[in-house]
Amino acid sequence: METKANFVLIGAVTLAGLLGMMGLLVWFAKIEIDRQYAVYEVLFDDASGLGMAADVRYNGLAVGKVIGLDLDQTDPSKVRVQIEVAATTPIKTDTTAQLNSLGVTGVGYVALTGGSAEAPLLRDTGDPNAVKLIESERSVVQALSEDAPDLVSEAVAAIRDVRNFLGAENQQSVANVLSNLESASGQLETALSDFSDISRTVSDGVGEITKFTGRLDVIGTSVETALVSITETLDVAKLAIASVEPTFRSASEAFTTAEATIDDVDTFVQTRVPQIADDLTAAIRSVETATTELRPQLEEVLAQFGGTAMAATQRFDELEATIAGLDATLAEAQASFGAIETASGAFQLLVSGEGTALVTDARATLTTVNEAVASVDRMLKDDIPPIVADIRSAVSSASSVIDTVSADVSAFTNSLDPLAASGEETLKAATQTLQNADRTLANLDRALTTTETTLDTAKGAFAKADTVLSTDLGPAVADIRTAAGQVETTMSSLAADIPAITTDLRAAAARTLSLVENIEATVATSAPPVQAFARDGLPEFTRFALEAQQLVTRLEQVAKKLERDPARFFFGNSLPEFRR
Missing domain, CATH: 1.20.5 (Single alpha-helices involved in coiled-coils or other helix-helix interfaces)
Known part of the structure; x- marks a missing residue:
C-alpha cells in the first residue's frame, strides 16, 4: 500500500x-435562486398518473411543476392539485387545465391551454393574496376512457336495433314488397304495351278519319259542282220561260188583232148585208168550198194543238215526278245528314284532341253542304213553283185561246188562214220552248242524280267511319279499361303494403337518427381532446421516440467502452500512484 x-x-x-x-x-x-413563482390550484375529477413534482406545461412549454395533491375538502369527488409556475407565465382567465400523459411511459403532467389576447390575467382578478383557481376540462384520454362504456352500450343497442330491423319478419315484408313491385312492373309493362297497341289503333283510326275527311272534301267539291250545275240549269229555265213570255205576248196581240178584225167583219156584214145578199150566196158557196178544202188543214192544226197539249201535259207530269224525286232525294239527304250528325256526335264522344279537330272540320264541311242543300231546297221551293205556275197559266191561257180560236174559226172560216199560220208559228215556238224546258229539267234531273250519288258516297263513308269506330275504338277502349283496372288493382295492393313499410322505415330512420345524434354528440365532445392530443401529445411522442433512440445509442456506446476497457472507463487514462 x-x-x-x-x-x-x-x-x-x-x-x-x-x-x-x-x-x-x-x-x-x-x-435559479432568484426565480419567482406563482401558485395556482386546479380541480380534477381524477388525477391518475399524476405525481408530486410533475411537469406543468403551457402550450407544450414547461413553465412549472406540481407541488401539492389532495382531495377537495368541500367535494371529495374532486382532486385539488396545486401547481407552481413562473410568475411571468401569462395565465389568463380563459386558460384551461388538462391532465395528459407524457410519452409511452404514461407520466402525467398538467397541460395549460388557451388564453386569448383580450382576456385579463388571472392573478389580477379578485383577492391578490388568495390562490387563484384555473378551470379544468377533460383530456382526450379521459374523455375516451369515461365515454367508452357509454359508446359501447350505445353501439350494442344500435347493433341490436339493426338486428331487430333486419329480422325475419322485416325481411319477409321487404321480399313481399319487392315481389309486389316486380309484379307491378310486369303489369305496368303489359299496360304500356296495351297502350302502345291502343295508340297504334287510334293512329290507324285517325288515318281512316283523315281519308274520310279527304273524301268529304271531294264530296263537298262534287256537291258544289252539282249546285253550280243546278244554278246554271235554273238560269237556263228562267231564260227559257222569259223567252216563252214574248211568244205568248205575241199570240195575245195576234188574237186581239183577230178579234178586231172579226168586229170589223161583223160590222161590215150588218151594214152591207142587204146590198150583198146576192153576193153572199156565192160567197157562202165559195166559203163552203174553201171550208171543205181547209177542213183537213184545220183538223191537222187542231191535231197538232192536241199533240202539243199532250206533250206539255206529259212534260208537266215528268216535271212533277222529277220534283217528287227531288223531294224524296232531299228527304234522304236530310236523313243522311241526320245520320251524319249522329255519327259525328258519337265520334266526338269517343275521340278528343286531333279527332276533335277533324270532327270540327267535318262539321264545318257538313254545315256547308247543309247550307248548299238548304239553298237548293229554298230555290226549289221559292223559284220552281212560281215558274211551274207561270207555265201552267201560260198553257191554260193557250188552251183557252185555242178554244176561242176554234170557236171563231168554226164561225168565221174566211179569216182562219192567216190566224192558222200565226197559231202554227206560235205553237212551234211554244213547242220549242217546252223542249228547252224539257232539256232544262233533264239537266236538273241529272244534277239531282249526281247529288244523290254524292250523298250515297257520303253515306258509305260515314258507314265506314261508323264501322271503324265500332270495330277498332270499342276494343281499344275496352283494353284501356282492362289495363286501368289492372293498374288500379296493383296500386291498391301496393298502397295496402306501403303503410307497414313506411312505419318500419320511419322507426328505423328514427333509431338511426338517434344513433347518429349520439355519435355526433360523442364526437363533438371528444373533438377538442382529440385535437389537443393531436396538437400536444403526438409531438411529445415523437420527441420521446427520438430521445429514446439517442439514449439507446449512448447506452450501446457506453457498453462497448465498458467491454473494451473497463479500467479506463472507471479510472480514466491516468496511471495509478503505485506504478509511479
Whole structure:
C-alpha cells in the first residue's frame, strides 16, 4: 500500500470533485435562486398518473411543476392539485387545465391551454393574496376512457336495433314488397304495351278519319259542282220561260188583232148585208168550198194543238215526278245528314284532341253542304213553283185561246188562214220552248242524280267511319279499361303494403337518427381532446421516440467502452500512484 500518501492533496481533490458534481447537478437542474413563482390550484375529477413534482406545461412549454395533491375538502369527488409556475407565465382567465400523459411511459403532467389576447390575467382578478383557481376540462384520454362504456352500450343497442330491423319478419315484408313491385312492373309493362297497341289503333283510326275527311272534301267539291250545275240549269229555265213570255205576248196581240178584225167583219156584214145578199150566196158557196178544202188543214192544226197539249201535259207530269224525286232525294239527304250528325256526335264522344279537330272540320264541311242543300231546297221551293205556275197559266191561257180560236174559226172560216199560220208559228215556238224546258229539267234531273250519288258516297263513308269506330275504338277502349283496372288493382295492393313499410322505415330512420345524434354528440365532445392530443401529445411522442433512440445509442456506446476497457472507463487514462 501507499505509505507516504498526501492526504491533504487527496482531500482537496475530493472536495473539489464534490463541489464540481454539485455544481454540475445545479447546472443540469437549471436551478435559479432568484426565480419567482406563482401558485395556482386546479380541480380534477381524477388525477391518475399524476405525481408530486410533475411537469406543468403551457402550450407544450414547461413553465412549472406540481407541488401539492389532495382531495377537495368541500367535494371529495374532486382532486385539488396545486401547481407552481413562473410568475411571468401569462395565465389568463380563459386558460384551461388538462391532465395528459407524457410519452409511452404514461407520466402525467398538467397541460395549460388557451388564453386569448383580450382576456385579463388571472392573478389580477379578485383577492391578490388568495390562490387563484384555473378551470379544468377533460383530456382526450379521459374523455375516451369515461365515454367508452357509454359508446359501447350505445353501439350494442344500435347493433341490436339493426338486428331487430333486419329480422325475419322485416325481411319477409321487404321480399313481399319487392315481389309486389316486380309484379307491378310486369303489369305496368303489359299496360304500356296495351297502350302502345291502343295508340297504334287510334293512329290507324285517325288515318281512316283523315281519308274520310279527304273524301268529304271531294264530296263537298262534287256537291258544289252539282249546285253550280243546278244554278246554271235554273238560269237556263228562267231564260227559257222569259223567252216563252214574248211568244205568248205575241199570240195575245195576234188574237186581239183577230178579234178586231172579226168586229170589223161583223160590222161590215150588218151594214152591207142587204146590198150583198146576192153576193153572199156565192160567197157562202165559195166559203163552203174553201171550208171543205181547209177542213183537213184545220183538223191537222187542231191535231197538232192536241199533240202539243199532250206533250206539255206529259212534260208537266215528268216535271212533277222529277220534283217528287227531288223531294224524296232531299228527304234522304236530310236523313243522311241526320245520320251524319249522329255519327259525328258519337265520334266526338269517343275521340278528343286531333279527332276533335277533324270532327270540327267535318262539321264545318257538313254545315256547308247543309247550307248548299238548304239553298237548293229554298230555290226549289221559292223559284220552281212560281215558274211551274207561270207555265201552267201560260198553257191554260193557250188552251183557252185555242178554244176561242176554234170557236171563231168554226164561225168565221174566211179569216182562219192567216190566224192558222200565226197559231202554227206560235205553237212551234211554244213547242220549242217546252223542249228547252224539257232539256232544262233533264239537266236538273241529272244534277239531282249526281247529288244523290254524292250523298250515297257520303253515306258509305260515314258507314265506314261508323264501322271503324265500332270495330277498332270499342276494343281499344275496352283494353284501356282492362289495363286501368289492372293498374288500379296493383296500386291498391301496393298502397295496402306501403303503410307497414313506411312505419318500419320511419322507426328505423328514427333509431338511426338517434344513433347518429349520439355519435355526433360523442364526437363533438371528444373533438377538442382529440385535437389537443393531436396538437400536444403526438409531438411529445415523437420527441420521446427520438430521445429514446439517442439514449439507446449512448447506452450501446457506453457498453462497448465498458467491454473494451473497463479500467479506463472507471479510472480514466491516468496511471495509478503505485506504478509511479
